Amino acid sequence: MENETVHALTLPMTSLSRSLPVDDDAILVAEANDGDREAFERLVERHQNRVFRLAGRFFRHREDVEEAAQDTFLTAWTKLGTYKAKAPFEHWLTRVCLNTCYMRLRREKPQERLPAEIGSEAGDPNARLDAERLLARLEPRDRFILQLLHGEGWSTTEIAAQLGWTVSNVKVRAFRARRRLRQLVEAG
Amino acid sequence: MNCRQARKLLTHSMGANAQARRHAASCGACSRFATRLKEIDRALVAPRSEISPPPGFARRVRSRLAPTEDLIGWAALRLLPATLAVVLLLSWLNLRGESVQNAAAENPTDAVVSWMLDLNVGDGS
Ligand SMILES: [Zn+2]
Numbered sequence: 015m016e017n018e019t020v021h022a023l024t025l026p027m028t029s030l031s032r033s034l035p036v037d038d039d040a041i042l043v044a045e046a047n048d049g050d051r052e053a054f055e056r057l058v059e060r061h062q063n064r065v066f067r068l069a070g071r072f073f074r075h076r077e078d079v080e081e082a083a084q085d086t087f088l089t090a091w092t093k094l095g096t097y098k099a100k101a102p103f104e105h106w107l108t109r110v111c112l113n114t115c116y117m118r119l120r121r122e123k124p125q126e127r128l129p130a131e132i133g134s135e136a137g138d139p140n141a142r143l144d145a146e147r148l149l150a151r152l153e154p155r156d157r158f159i160l161q162l163l164h165g166e167g168w169s170t171t172e173i174a175a176q177l178g179w180t181v182s183n184v185k186v187r188a189f190r191a192r193r194r195l196r197q198l199v200e201a202g
Numbered sequence: 203m204n205c206r207q208a209r210k211l212l213t214h215s216m217g218a219n220a221q222a223r224r225h226a227a228s229c230g231a232c233s234r235f236a237t238r239l240k241e242i243d244r245a246l247v248a249p250r251s252e253i254s255p256p257p258g259f260a261r262r263v264r265s266r267l268a269p270t271e272d273l274i275g276w277a278a279l280r281l282l283p284a285t286l287a288v289v290l291l292l293s294w295l296n297l298r299g300e301s302v303q304n305a306a307a308e309n310p311t312d313a314v315v316s317w318m319l320d321l322n323v324g325d326g327s
Pocket residue numbers: 204205206208225226229230231232233
């Protein structure tokens with residue numbers, strides 16, 4: 015949870031950042047750091063929609079999304095002392111959420127990655143199911159990085175800043191993920 | 203541009219690279235490749251689920267918050283004899299050359315980076 019100074023960079027964060035008043039967060043964080051659970055509950059209320067939306071990018075089932083969101087806030091509570099307030103709280107919380115989702119994805123079984131059915135919004139349902147089956151064959155870490163690149167629309171620099179990784183680490187992972195995706199599509 | 207180069211560019215751009223698309227327009231195999239890629243891009247962009255926080259979520263989180271440092275401090279004080287015994291045991295094991303693994307990473311990011319970059323796990327690629 016270090017290096018939140020990098021988040022002082024202006025990140026687009028796409029739809030993640032309809033920013034809440036930072037000052038209010040700062041007060042609540044300070045109170046929560048003093049052990050005020052009610053203040054922390056207020057923080058949860060203020061940020062739960064964003065955390066659910068982000069977790070919903072990676073998990074299909076309600077219980078997984080809820081558990082990922084809950085784990086995010088429980089981790090945030092225990093690590094709150096490491097947040098130095100050099101950047102907005104929501105950026106720090108985004109990093110906690112992404113890390114939490116990652117750790118859960120590692121444990122996800124391949125059969126859990128496939129949808130039970132394809133929604134009507136998807137265009138050609140067969141083509142969509144074919145795409146979902148192919149994505150299910152990707153390693154979770156490969157899918158994760160592709161979702162951040164193409165789903166969230168973040169650049170490698172933005173991903174690095176969000177996760178606290180080096181840009182070269184992100185580039186290596188993105189290269190591997192794309193190579194694996196190409197191989198799977200070609201093998202089709 | 204050959205098929206291999208075109209597919210690399212298509213994958214990198216998720217089908218948007220103009221040069222690669224020109225190649226795909228005159229190559230059946232790459233055209234099919236681009237079509238599948240487009241569908242995958244659509245699947246990646248769509249969230250896997252759109253779930254709102256249930257009523258009372260924040261309160262439930264609050265009820266599960268770990269004890270604060272003060273409470274931990276008191277608990278640690280009560281458990282001091284047992285803690286000392288464990289520390290001595292671990293030191294003894296360490297002296298015998300047995301490494302004690304700390305499975306729970308202090309900083310999740312470090313564990314995640316290790317995982318992502320195959321420092322611990324091979325991905326066969
Ligand atoms: Zn071709």
